[in-house]
Amino acid sequence: MRKFFYAEKGLFLQSLHPLAALAFLGTMLVLALAFSHPLYLAGIFLVAGVTVWTAEGLETWESYLKIGLVMMTLIVLINALMVHEGRTILWRGPLIPVFGRITISLEAIYYGLAMGVRLLNVISIFCLFNLIVHPDKIINLFSRFAGKSTLVIALAARMFPVMAQRYENIRAVQQIRGVDFSRGTLKEKVQKSSLLINSLILSSLEDSLEIAESMQARAFGSGPRSRYRRHRWQPRDTLCLAGSAVALGAGLAGLFHGFGAYTFYPQMGCLVDGPGTVAVLLIVLSGLLAPAILNWGWHRCTFLRLKI
Amino acid sequence: MRKIIFPVFLLLIIGLLAAGIRQDNFVARQGWGLLSAEIMFLALILFYWGFEQGKTSSREIALIAVLSAIAAAGRIPFAALPNVQPTTFIVIVSGFVFGPQAGFAVGSTAALVSNFFLGQGPWTPWQMLAWGLAGVSAGLLKIFFPGAGRKWMIGFSFLWGYLYGWIMNIWFWAAFFQPLNWQTFLAAYSASFFLDTLHAAGNALFYAALGNSLIRILRRFQRKLTVEIIP
Structure with missing residues (x-):
């Protein structure tokens, strides 16, 4: 993953x-x-x-x-x-x-x-x-038509493995505390999973502010977007x-x-x-x-x- | 130029739909499998165009990306139940708090990005549209019914379990069955009924367990995003 x-x-x-x-x-x-x-x-x-x-x-x-x-x-x-x-x-x-x-x-x-x-x-x-x-390559290709959308996609693609890892970590911590995710009715399972999502969102939202500051520090939004092509025809x-x-x-x-x-x-x-x-x-x-x-x-x- | 793009795309979609219903032209002759895919792509382009036109700050872009990544990571199976995942719920809550455009961006990005890791398929663009629309509709719900309470939102999340499945089924029905009558429609749609029900139940339970507290967290964060200049 x-x-x-x-x-x-x-x-x-x-x-x-x-x-x-x-x-x-x-x-x-x-x-x-x-x-x-x-x-x-x-x-x-x-x-x-x-x-x-x-x-x-x-x-x-x-x-x-x-x-x-x-x-x-x-x-x-x-x-x-x-x-x-x-x-x-x-x-x-x-x-x-x-x-x-x-x-x-x-x-x-x-x-x-x-x-x-x-x-x-x-x-x-x-x-x-x-x-x-x-x-x-696809993100790079479309970045000239849709700068913001491809930036969101690229950022999310970079963060997906981080989130998946955090998810696993929080889950492991909960399991050590005695939460069994495979047991219980549908309602109980969903409630247990909700705890995971809550912790994940709380611990990740602050990250987005840091990313935004980092973007700002790199002059995001200060003028027309520049890009470079890596792929030769x-x-x-x-x-x-x-x-x-x-x-x-x-x-x-x-x-x-x-x-x-x-x-x-x-x-x-x-x-x-x-x-x-x-x-x-x-x-x-x-x-x-x-x-x-x-x-x-x-x-x-x-x-x-x-x-x- | 910018002002005419929206009506032109909308007219194009309506035109394709209208021409597709009549049997005697080249639009209809290409078959609904291709036609439904064309209409779906036009709709996606239109939504992305709308997102590009809006004023989005660096903070909003970063927030949308983080929420999309969390929603996408929610697709990794964690409970031993098929189709019970928090993605739809996170998209709905994001749309409800941050508005239709952000809702669409979170939903469609979650679908695309998760499939970069899980494997792209013919399902990808339809998932982008379905989750995108879930976010848009939640944003519109907030605009038209700002006081929608917990019960309404649970019902709304439950309904999106089915709507999501029905949107995903459109292409399956349109591309592989002929004639397109209500018998084949019912049969194709009933095949996914059990999975859709699980999805809907999962959404409702996720909202019941976490919805209001997540909305509070995101609202608090939303206040951090906006800068007010006091004269």
Whole structure:
């Protein structure tokens, strides 16, 4: 709890400019939410998996996927039981007072599964964010637009481990005095925890005055805010940004012209309804694979390593 | 320029909502999963913009950061009960004492910062919005009902246990179910009912145990923050 969830490993993907990394992850997120075509969703999942692998985060991904699978089960169940739009009825259930007759159709299960993959995509994209973007980089990026908010966030991020430590200390002191936090009814447990919060707040509020004085001593608010940039924009960032732009452009243009659209109800459509769908899918996926390909080149190709 | 940003954003949000309800345009065709996320991000930007515009002293910034860090640290599980944590309660009390803007800042910062350590996920922006709104609403409660007593505040904290869960559920329902009818809505929302109830009960019990004394502590501190120049 003392360290960021992000771990610095000196990876290629971690060396990306925060703007390029955000553009890449944002593009993936928009496409994962915009497309409901199973092939596109599966393709984005594949890209996310490959990129997580290149970011050496398979263990973290596993813990994220476990959460995702629980929610996915819920999505499949609710879709299967509550949606009656499908034509291929697999099972006709009893009449339930509020919800009507329960029917389970093949289409509803299929839609639930596709949406489950969409959820896994979204969760994987955020997992990637944790793996490749340092929180300080994000704070630094936004500090030019929102000075005060990022200052609050940076201060709070610095103080979180301190507060967590204090919390543990106060708790340990209370335990030595004989308070058992795991015993009692809900009300008693909350009352015991309230003692912790009370002590924590009382002992921490004075700190904020010291921080404020320290800020004042460093000339906070005396004039326009100055800032410095630590992150250089490199050719690798341009290439990643270009890949994301191609993927986003092709994806949105495809959607606008009906490629990558898919009908689940009342009957499932054909997965591949023409060359356009496949072409747009390939362009989108190759655009999104740009960071993973560059990572491969950075490790394997000396020429590319020197250039990017 | 500054004066038109608020109405423009508000119109944009209302426009997206209105266009999303009609089925025959490109806004609606992108689906509610994306649309609800867009509206949520616009709302977050609007709140942050408001915070940037306000006059905030160094003392207030430091205080908001400390309260956010305490609220965020409250998310570390200490009781063996899921979803019973003091974060919502601390955000509500902060908003009630220091006003809607500070309430929003404490709530959204607590969500973002705690997730830097616990792991960011699709839940992060929605948590920022939900806890931010809890702080804003507590601030507004203070403005419109300054005499809200202990019982009212316990009820208010209890209600926010459910409201928080319902805000978090919006995206889950909008992005993964089709058609969006009341059957899928009820099913998706009832799935979180037990956890929401625990959250609500936890909030109410925290307020009952600590609310009034914490408000007194923060008010005393608030007086320290303000400087009055006597002519």
